[in-house]
Amino acid sequence: MSFVGARPDMPGYADKLEGDDRNVLKLRPGITGPGTLKYRHEDEMIAEYVAQKQKEGDTRDPQDIAVEYNDTVIYPDKVRLNCYYYRHYSFIIDIKMIFCTVLGKKMEYAGEVI
Numbered sequence: 645m646s647f648v649g650a651r652p653d654m655p656g657y658a659d660k661l662e663g664d665d666r667n668v669l670k671l672r673p674g675i676t677g678p679g680t681l682k683y684r685h686e687d688e689m690i691a692e693y694v695a696q697k698q699k700e701g702d703t704r705d706p707q708d709i710a711v712e713y714n715d716t717v718i719y720p721d722k723v724r725l726n727c728y729y730y731r732h733y734s735f736i737i738d739i740k741m742i743f744c745t746v747l748g749k750k751m752e753y754a755g756e757v758i
Contacts, residue, residue, distance in 0.1 A: 646673070647674055647738065648674045649674025651679060667730045670730065676742060676745040678729050684748075
């Protein structure tokens with residue numbers, strides 16, 4: 645394990661990776677990383693999505709709605725960020741990510757604020 649790297653996925657998700665996305669499996673797992681920073685409030689984001697879908701009349705089980713959001717939005721975006729991290733590793737960026745994690749700050753990364 646390292647300080648910065650891809651967070652381990654839930655069982656079964658790594659099996660879904662294809663092509664260049666499989667490069668994220670070469671990364672050492674980390675305590676923090678770009679996906680961790682961007683989705684530090686993941687539970688709240690999922691809860692808001694579920695509430696919005698229910699407000700729109702979606703009658704599915706809330707867990708099914710949450711899994712849908714994770715599978716179609718959050719997980720693919722984390723893979724994208726981790727692939728970018730794999731291709732653009734920088735010790736200085738790692739230090740910034742550690743400080744942003746500890747201080748609860750955002751940073752610019754891969755052309756967006758995470």
